[in-house]
Amino acid sequence: MSGNIKDRATIYGVAKRANVSLATVSRVINGKDNVTEKTRLRVQEAIKDLGYRPSALARGLATNRSTNIGIVLPGVNYVYICNMLAGMIDIAKIYGYQTTLFVARHSKEDAQAVIEKLISSHVDGAVIFDDELDQNEIKYIQNYNIPLVVVGHHMKNENLGSMILDYTTPIINFLKSYFDRGGDEVHYLDVSMAGNMMDEVRDAVLNFGREVGKNIALVHSEDSYQRLYSDMKVYFESDSNKHGLFICPRDSLACAVINAAISSGVKVPEDLEVISIVGTKYSYIVRPQVSSCDIDLFEVGSIAVRMLTKLLKGELDDKNKVFNFTAKFVTRGSTKKN
Amino acid sequence: MSGNIKDRATIYGVAKRANVSLATVSRVINGKDNVTEKTRLRVQEAIKDLGYRPSALARGLATNRSTNIGIVLPGVNYVYICNMLAGMIDIAKIYGYQTTLFVARHSKEDAQAVIEKLISSHVDGAVIFDDELDQNEIKYIQNYNIPLVVVGHHMKNENLGSMILDYTTPIINFLKSYFDRGGDEVHYLDVSMAGNMMDEVRDAVLNFGREVGKNIALVHSEDSYQRLYSDMKVYFESDSNKHGLFICPRDSLACAVINAAISSGVKVPEDLEVISIVGTKYSYIVRPQVSSCDIDLFEVGSIAVRMLTKLLKGELDDKNKVFNFTAKFVTRGSTKKN
DNA sequence: CTGTTAGCGCGTTCAA
DNA sequence: TTGAACGCGCTAACAG
Numbered sequence: 001m002s003g004n005i006k007d008r009a010t011i012y013g014v015a016k017r018a019n020v021s022l023a024t025v026s027r028v029i030n031g032k033d034n035v036t037e038k039t040r041l042r043v044q045e046a047i048k049d050l051g052y053r054p055s056a057l058a059r060g061l062a063t064n065r066s067t068n069i070g071i072v073l074p075g076v077n078y079v080y081i082c083n084m085l086a087g088m089i090d091i092a093k094i095y096g097y098q099t100t101l102f103v104a105r106h107s108k109e110d111a112q113a114v115i116e117k118l119i120s121s122h123v124d125g126a127v128i129f130d131d132e133l134d135q136n137e138i139k140y141i142q143n144y145n146i147p148l149v150v151v152g153h154h155m156k157n158e159n160l161g162s163m164i165l166d167y168t169t170p171i172i173n174f175l176k177s178y179f180d181r182g183g184d185e186v187h188y189l190d191v192s193m194a195g196n197m198m199d200e201v202r203d204a205v206l207n208f209g210r211e212v213g214k215n216i217a218l219v220h221s222e223d224s225y226q227r228l229y230s231d232m233k234v235y236f237e238s239d240s241n242k243h244g245l246f247i248c249p250r251d252s253l254a255c256a257v258i259n260a261a262i263s264s265g266v267k268v269p270e271d272l273e274v275i276s277i278v279g280t281k282y283s284y285i286v287r288p289q290v291s292s293c294d295i296d297l298f299e300v301g302s303i304a305v306r307m308l309t310k311l312l313k314g315e316l317d318d319k320n321k322v323f324n325f326t327a328k329f330v331t332r333g334s335t336k337k338n
Numbered sequence: 339m340s341g342n343i344k345d346r347a348t349i350y351g352v353a354k355r356a357n358v359s360l361a362t363v364s365r366v367i368n369g370k371d372n373v374t375e376k377t378r379l380r381v382q383e384a385i386k387d388l389g390y391r392p393s394a395l396a397r398g399l400a401t402n403r404s405t406n407i408g409i410v411l412p413g414v415n416y417v418y419i420c421n422m423l424a425g426m427i428d429i430a431k432i433y434g435y436q437t438t439l440f441v442a443r444h445s446k447e448d449a450q451a452v453i454e455k456l457i458s459s460h461v462d463g464a465v466i467f468d469d470e471l472d473q474n475e476i477k478y479i480q481n482y483n484i485p486l487v488v489v490g491h492h493m494k495n496e497n498l499g500s501m502i503l504d505y506t507t508p509i510i511n512f513l514k515s516y517f518d519r520g521g522d523e524v525h526y527l528d529v530s531m532a533g534n535m536m537d538e539v540r541d542a543v544l545n546f547g548r549e550v551g552k553n554i555a556l557v558h559s560e561d562s563y564q565r566l567y568s569d570m571k572v573y574f575e576s577d578s579n580k581h582g583l584f585i586c587p588r589d590s591l592a593c594a595v596i597n598a599a600i601s602s603g604v605k606v607p608e609d610l611e612v613i614s615i616v617g618t619k620y621s622y623i624v625r626p627q628v629s630s631c632d633i634d635l636f637e638v639g640s641i642a643v644r645m646l647t648k649l650l651k652g653e654l655d656d657k658n659k660v661f662n663f664t665a666k667f668v669t670r671g672s673t674k675k676n
Numbered sequence: 677c678t679g680t681t682a683g684c685g686c687g688t689t690c691a692a
Numbered sequence: 693t694t695g696a697a698c699g700c701g702c703t704a705a706c707a708g
Contacts, residue, residue: 058685100438396701
């Protein structure tokens, strides 16, 4: 490329410089084989000279394909979400898709606004992991013929696949064994705006407690390590709060509970056992390590995007449209051996 | 919107349905005020009936603006990068920009490919945080008139701002005080493909060691907690390796060192002191807490995007084109008091 | 206040 | 094998 470019070269410029029509240039940049080797070289020369790069916008308008997929997330503040995102990005890249990020905070209005953006953006498809969107909103998006992979809802149709992350089963199983070995006192850390997925786990836990006639106490707090840590410091000052089992939504929150407990002289796991629902790197880095549910979220992300690409090619069999991921509970130092 | 839509409504469809020209529809959807209230309502009615959503593609082609900014990152696997990303996304959203993600792994070829994608994608501007890109490649992108904010290089010109993250100064300062209080043995954990920024810190540390006549030993390992942990387990078996200071690039790696040390009977910080260059949430969640450099990466990300939006509006004064962030060293439990 | 027209940069017929 | 012409959906003059 020679020197600076103020106005970006277009396909016309290349055509003129190479003394061909723009159709021929189009053929060359799209790798069609019905072009003479000689003219092809001439065109490529011109492209190089001008530093020409095709405009994805114009191309998208002409072909009605943007080679762009949308990713809808509640944010990138949690490690487990970033793991998933990393998997999505990796695979999208392999398949030649750009990824544009749509973050929907935990509010209905925001979610709606994000949906509108998504529709306008003309992505070829999207992966949605958002706890606030319900099935109706998913269907609303589908009115615009946008192939979708939804993480967290069980749905499928012609243009839609889904992935289920089952944290409930392993947690309930753990609870069972906890009660079996004589455990009695259970606290569930209920943070505000934890999202649908967490709310489902919570409700299942509470239900299970009711079924087996055990009381499960909700402890409310904010979704912040610092805040929770100081709340817990106060909490553990009371003698009645120094034992039992504590269930936390995420492992960094479990760490807040554990750290506060230990610094208050409460022994983990001898006095107090703590588990986390979602497990990430925190779970095995801290001491004591946190017993938690492991799901390879990176894998979840990559599978989701792979499903989407198949959906885009119309190659996704009906039986592969729902993917079930059941978490595996990993016992670590924050709980007693069964 | 009535029922399902197979072919998305266009501005033509709306125009016909509302019995106006497409220019009028365009005015309505763009909020121009030179439209009668009556026709405006009629148009809005039609838009609703048809479920019309403007195509960002076509709009971008016509206006030469995509309301889309690119974000170039080496990945989303590190907490500190995700923090930065979160800040960028937040601000971009506030300013009405979509964000498309470009991840360039640590390799020259990949970086080059990503640049080409970035240019083709027709973003209005981009924030680049990539350790592999050098200044020449930045300039190359600028040939295509893409306003840029670069994190990690000191550069500026008409279309380019930059942000410097200075981890070197606080680390060197710490080293000074470490030597002053009689410290003598320093190990630097050198992981492969840590990126330019880390390499600069490492070189500065080595230089400083030479200047003051202290030997600083490089310990090589991979950039993986698990791997490093087992390497360190072996390492600490040797009696000669149970003291001094260990400098790690990131705090989760520092945790690997600390955990391995402690489980090998080495006391932290009494026998061995450990610091991390980049500090994140890990630093204060683990026990002992990790002394590390704190930079609010979320803030860095938001400032970067804010700079970019000003650049896009031509409102960025020359003196504001370089932003300097000096990290603050926070002493925690993994080092002795000075 | 509203409509007509000409692009934006590219892909894709259909002829030649 | 190549080129001319049209269309993708929208904005932006310019008229009226």
